Amino acid sequence: MHIVAIIVNIVAIIVLSAGLFHKFEHPKHKAIFGYTVAGSMILYIALLGLIAMYELFVNRGLYGIILFLCVISPFVIGKLVKYNTLKQYTVIQILFFILSLGVILLIY
Numbered sequence: 001m002h003i004v005a006i007i008v009n010i011v012a013i014i015v016l017s018a019g020l021f022h023k024f025e026h027p028k029h030k031a032i033f034g035y036t037v038a039g040s041m042i043l044y045i046a047l048l049g050l051i052a053m054y055e056l057f058v059n060r061g062l063y064g065i066i067l068f069l070c071v072i073s074p075f076v077i078g079k080l081v082k083y084n085t086l087k088q089y090t091v092i093q094i095l096f097f098i099l100s101l102g103v104i105l106l107i108y
Contacts, residue, residue, distance in 0.1 A: 002108040005047040009101045012040040020090050070100035
């Protein structure tokens with residue numbers, strides 16, 4: 001399960017980075033990108049949530065708390081973001097993804 005979480009985490013980082021640097025001119029491409037972001041975020045939250053719960057309740061380590069904070073970060077960032085600060089919060093979210101990737105690699 002850790003390998004799948006690593007792959008999903010890397011895909012989420014790539015997808016958010018692509019959206020950060022690409023300027024979408026066609027609404028169809030922007031919609032496809034939005035669906036891709038939503039799918040990668042749902043997989044990220046589900047897998048990382050499972051790993052965080054396992055680390056919290058079975059291994060009782062600090063890694064579980066860090067992963068849990070990474071799981072709730074999209075919700076906190078989503079509450080704070082406005083249209084003109086979207087790129088800054090996207091960078092913060094990418095940093096959380098990189099942090100969770102590092103923790104998963106330490107666990108694995």
